[in-house]
Amino acid sequence: MSAPADQLPPILLAGCGKMGGALLRGWLEDGLAPSVVLDRSFEHLSPPHRIVRHAADIPSDFTPTVIILAAKPQKADALIAAVAGLAGPQTIVLSVMAGRTIASLRAAFTAARPDAAPPAFVRTMPNTPAAIGQGMTVACAPGLADAQRALCTRLLEAVGEAAWVENEEEVDAVTAVSGSGPGYVFLVAELLEKGAVEQGLSPELARILARQTVAGAGALLARDPQDAADLRRQVTSPGGTTQAALDVLMAPDALPDAFSRAIAAARARAAELAS
Ligand SMILES: NC(=O)c1ccc[n+]([C@@H]2O[C@H](COP(=O)([O-])OP(=O)(O)OC[C@H]3O[C@@H](n4cnc5c(N)ncnc54)[C@H](OP(=O)(O)O)[C@@H]3O)[C@@H](O)[C@H]2O)c1
Known part of the structure; x- marks a missing residue:
């Protein structure tokens, strides 16, 4: 039936x-x-x-x-x-x-x-x-x-x-991006929280700042059809604070390289594990 x-x-x-x-x-x-x-x-x-x-x-x-x-x-x-x-x-x-x-x-x-x-x-x-x-x-x-x-x-x-x-x-590539991807995003939240504590904020405040920033930015990305790169540029005033941070994060041997290598490593591992 x-x-x-x-x-x-x-x-x-x-x-x-x-x-x-x-x-x-x-x-x-x-x-x-x-x-x-x-x-x-x-x-x-x-x-x-x-x-x-x-x-x-x-x-x-x-x-x-x-x-x-x-x-x-x-x-x-x-x-x-x-x-x-x-x-x-x-x-x-x-x-x-x-x-x-x-x-x-x-x-x-x-x-x-x-x-x-x-x-x-x-x-x-x-x-x-x-x-x-x-x-x-x-x-x-x-x-x-x-x-x-x-x-x-x-x-x-x-x-x-x-x-x-x-x-x-x-x-295998999908596994490396969206399958494992939530883990990468949780890492961002974890590192934001750690950075906040290093700057002297209380652990409680650090936790909520990190969680809500990741959740809010994710929700904005879900609703706004603009590219992630465009949304990033919109919150990056030349010479401003976000720019100062992104200069560190986006140095060629920093996050861009780390993400490329991380996703390639995950893909290779997915292929090894496939049966
Ligand atoms: N969790 C993730 O993030 C994620 C993401 C993508 C894909 N997956 C895939 O989803 C699959 C399941 O993962 P999971 O984390 O949901 O596993 P899980 O929590 O262990 O759930 C599997 C369930 O199936 C039951 N089961 C297995 N064989 C059975 C049988 N012959 N008769 C009755 N019940 C049986 C297990 O019972 P017992 O524990 O008693 O055996 C368990 O309750 C995995 O293959 C994983 O690769 C998971």
């Missing part, structure tokens, strides 16, 4: 920890057809949705349109083996698991069900602001049918922005 047009389709969320839980919150707020969550410990889900602790407890008449794989990569194979039986050729299997390639997902499904036609696979890289509907998710699924792509976009946009890449190798 298909879901009403205004509802998200029935999903099987396989693994509902930090990331799966963040996605589920967004989907529930957006209106989700009766769905099943497979997780060993997740609680607090109201009917008509159901939680099951074992795949064997999934109701036999439940046919998910999309199976979301959201376990830690090392637990993925056992999870795939447990849910592969629910995937038909029309099913979309959408993975949020970092580093797990489409080829290896397909191989795991084929190993679990050698004689079955494989489902469609979508590899995605979300980030943690998805927990508050402000995520950035990039998806990759070469050859996916347009209707299935539209459905995945709708699911992903329920927790923030969504974009697609056609070449799976780009997922």
Whole structure:
């Protein structure tokens, strides 16, 4: 049975920890057809949705349109083996698991069900602001049918922005930018706070100055279509205080170089970890 047009389709969320839980919150707020969550410990889900602790407890008449794989990569194979039986050729299997390639997902499904036609696979890289509907998710699924792509976009946009890449190798670069990116922004907040304390401000004041500055600047960036560089120039009077700081930060061997090297290092590590 298909879901009403205004509802998200029935999903099987396989693994509902930090990331799966963040996605589920967004989907529930957006209106989700009766769905099943497979997780060993997740609680607090109201009917008509159901939680099951074992795949064997999934109701036999439940046919998910999309199976979301959201376990830690090392637990993925056992999870795939447990849910592969629910995937038909029309099913979309959408993975949020970092580093797990489409080829290896397909191989795991084929190993679990050698004689079955494989489902469609979508590899995605979300980030943690998805927990508050402000995520950035990039998806990759070469050859996916347009209707299935539209459905995945709708699911992903329920927790923030969504974009697609056609070449799976780009997922490593995406991982280095938006996947790991919240960590870089939190570092900026941390260093702003440290700098404030070094200038003699109280730790309490330093904390709120740093947090609200990062949050406020981020919110401004989200609302204003101008380039980040233009917004930066607008707060930088020639010869002023911001200019004095940016002369330090933007010296060729300072932040520009550090960011280039950091993102390249993250991309290389993502490629090493991919399986
Ligand atoms: N967190 C992030 O910032 C982030 C960002 C992008 C992508 N991701 C990806 O999201 C995936 C999930 O990460 P996470 O941090 O959300 O992990 P997590 O908090 O450990 O959540 C995974 C959940 O799945 C459950 N689970 C795993 N195998 C199961 C099985 N066979 N049956 C029932 N339940 C099972 C786990 O239960 P047990 O703990 O009992 O096994 C756990 O509750 C990872 O692959 C990660 O790469 C995470």
